[in-house]
Structures are given as C-alpha cells and as structure tokens.
Amino acid sequence: EDQVTQSPEALRLQEGESSSLNCSYTVSGLRGLFWYRQDPGKGPEFLFTLYSAGEEKEKERLKATLTKKESFLHITAPKPEDSATYLCAVTFRDDKIIFGKGTRLHILP
C-alpha cells in the first residue's frame, strides 16, 4: 500500500536544541518529495522539493535530505518562530500525491 509516515507526531525542543524530523515512504515510481510548513489557521507553506536520493536542500536553519526510503528535515539551532506543523508529501506514478500527517514542532524559549 502506498504510504507516507512522519515521525515523531509531536516534538518539543528548547531554543537552540537541534533535531531531525523523519518522513518515510513506500510508493512506487517516486517523482518528488516535498516539505511544507503549516501555521495554525493557515495553509501549508512550501519549503523544499527533493527529486532523487542523495539530494539536499537548505534554507536558513532547515536542511532537507532524501534517501531511497525516507527524508529528513534537520533543524539547526531552532528559534520559537520555527514552531509549526511540518508536512511531508510525495508525488509518484500517475502524478498521485500523498501527504503525511505531519510533525507538530514546538520550540520553547
């Protein structure tokens, strides 16, 4: 069954405490993996697209990496404004798309 699983479901970190969020997938014919950030009451905001294993993308304190079975979103020295839900999505054969259920990240000052 085609599936996207994100872990952990929720994560509380102290400001400055680096960590990683995981997105694992079981789909055939991967076309792309996407990371989004969603703040309460708003739509998801696009962060990164990754297309092939070994690819990495960076933006400020965030770095996304991709392997053949999973992706990691590394957060370095996070700040309270990084608190949000982070969503992973995968597009695969026939342009189908599946979203993970997200990781709720809370950064404590």
Add this chain to the structure above:
Amino acid sequence: KAGVTQTPRYLIKTRGQQVTLSCSPISGHRSVSWYQQTPGQGLQFLFEYFSETQRNKGNFPGRFSGRQFSNSRSEMNVSTLELGDSALYLCASSLALGGYTFGSGTRLTVV
C-alpha cells in the same frame, strides 16, 4: 503578487445541503488542486485541474466534484453534506509539479 484566494473563509451548513467553495489561483498558474484536511486523516488530495480539465482525482465519493474556468479560477462542490465532511478545504495552485502555493482554506462545519 496576490496569493491563492479562497472564499468563503468560514461556512456552516446543515446535513443534506450542498456547498460550493471558490478558489482564485496565483495569476499565471494553470494548475489548481483541492485538498481536505481533518485532524484524524490529515491532508487528503481531492482533485487537480489543469486548463479546465480534471487531471487527477483522489479517493473521494462522487458527492465531491469540481471544475475550472477559462481564467483558471476553480470551484469545488459537495452535495448531500454529511457530518464527516466538516473539515478545512484547501486549494493550491502551481506552475510546476509539486511547487504548490496554498490558500488559507475554507473551514466548513456541517451541523
């Protein structure tokens, strides 16, 4: 540059009624997709339109339908509303695969 605009922001409907939600994409974006977001199921893909043609469809019953107009604006319709249809409905537009820009959504409550 204006973002993706969804109207209305909030809606309360009664079971059995129908509802139409509207989405105006970013100027120049020809692809519009719709999603349902609930706490239990997360974000689920409804359908995608490109140049007025439905290009892809998720696993939702036929009560959920949509269309796209020549100016790329899109509407989705839900007929015979059920309590379980209460959700945040999100629209997204894009130029290329995956680089979607989302609107703020329409919060639908069915009572």
